[in-house]
Amino acid sequence: MDWEILPDRPVYLQLVEQLELAVLTGEYSPGQRIPPVRELAAEAAVNPNTMQRALAQLEDRGLLETHRTAGRTVTGDPGRIAALRGQRAAECARAYLAAAQRLGLSPAQAVALARQAAGPDAHHETEV
Amino acid sequence: MCTDCLSCQALSKTYGRRTALCGVTFAVAPGRITGLLGPNGSGKTTLIKLAAGLLTPSGGAVSVCGTPPGPASKALTAYLPDRVFLPLHCRVEDTLALFADFFPDFSRGKAAAMLADLKLEPRMKLSSMSKGTLEKLQLALVMSRRARLYLLDEPIGGVDPAARAYILSTIIRNYSEDAGMLLSTHLIAEVENLLDDAVFLREGRVVSAGLADDLRQREGKGLDAWFREVFAC
Structure with a gap:
């Protein structure tokens, strides 16, 4: 690696x-x-x-x-790996929100922007 | 595992009126790689020569696996000097025979494999080699011993950056787990990820000694960056 x-x-x-x-x-x-x-x-x-x-x-x-x-x-054990993946993804999400806030976006605006970036298909799935 | 592979107690060395080392105390435990770091003329080579039994201390004591310097300690110690020590009229194959003669712990197979990786042919003459190539050959020979203590004085000083990576991985793959290693260099950035412990020398005295990761955590910077700050001229 x-x-x-x-x-x-x-x-x-x-x-x-x-x-x-x-x-x-x-x-x-x-x-x-x-x-x-x-x-x-x-x-x-x-x-x-x-x-x-x-x-x-x-x-x-x-x-x-x-x-x-x-x-x-x-x-x-796939459960352990999934749990850790969830943790790491949550950290990324928090980092994104913090960065967007520093740029002057509100949390709602940041979320809307993320949705927009993900494209139209992203609305169907809600859970990670 | 009982004793330290290398132990220095209040070690001092003077050359006439000049003090090269003064009250140096530290140890290298089995399985650990210690960096001996400092600017030119800070006493690194003097310390390594004391450990190798080439110099006698002016004060204090040094021991290898509990043994004071002498034939017994030298049999346990694989020493790479900071200059060319092989006779230049030899060919590569002669140096293998020389090491096999001198050191019962020398593995010819290991050395041959390393030399093949480094593209050094058995029939090559040392007198036709560049300084960097000679250094590679010397390191391969020294690392092919199964010693208890490796003393490497500036092992990467003269070799090109591409060969440095090979040499460092050679060091990692080949030192035995019950052996300690003391590696001196002023090219700190190149070796710092390799070190368990770091001993910084300035004008013959220890400025800092301890775990490399502790220093990173405490100072929030790497060994090289810290060195540049503390030793700024």
């Missing part, structure tokens, strides 16, 4: 975010085995200990699982 690690924030936080995104976008699909720590670390050009720390955190959140024999895999 493509990594972009900036130096000005703790590296492990950025690894957590980017791994999370890879699971949400399906780059690593549910149940898929992920590469060993050292391989991932070399790919991202970061320290294996830092990568290990990021993976452990994702395990704590239930997004990754460690199996005695099969190594580390993405969770097979």
